[in-house]
Amino acid sequence: GESVGLHLPTLSVQEGDNSIINCAYSNSASDYFIWYKQESGKGPQFIIDIRSNMDKRQGQRVTVLLNKTVKHLSLQIAATQPGDSAVYFCAETAGASGNTPLVFGKGTRLSVIA
């Protein structure tokens, strides 16, 4: 069936460097994508989203890039900080009706080295 997956399960980054977390999706009908951050012992927290009519969207220190041609999504974190250490999930949905709930990837653990 359709799935959302991640290229790398773990990522270690030096504090101050930029982080890039990748995500592949297989449902060509997906039109909305979200990145979530989950800290240990907490629920997922919304970071940034992007619609399929966009290629790039920027937030505070974060940028999401969408390449529909290869069905690839990435999250870039600038000047990574220790507080960015968490598991990051991408999620996608293909419907505006609510009958196609978000499908989550397995997650990438980001470890920031001080």
Place this chain on the structure above:
Amino acid sequence: NAGVTQTPKFRILKIGQSMTLQCTQDMNHNYMYWYRQDPGMGLKLIYYSVGAGITDKGEVPNGYNVSRSTTEDFPLRLELAAPSQTSVYFCASSYGEETQYFGPGTRLLVL
């Protein structure tokens, strides 16, 4: 706003026992969801609801039941607890089909 609240935070059940995980949101969201997250894994959708009186199965509904009698509440029922149901359970809500807001989770251990 309190957002999405879940009770209890942690529970130990014996095999065959039943329990209800409570979820309440005060954001007037129509959509509500239940997920389970096994250690080191992503989220799997159990059930969801697009409004009061409407529920639908997600990816892993077996062994669970839900009801949605009000907009605010979306309880998840385990009738006969099994060790395979040991997991962390997250409730979420959303205004539409998009950004979901998650509760803090309920950690369940079935022995």
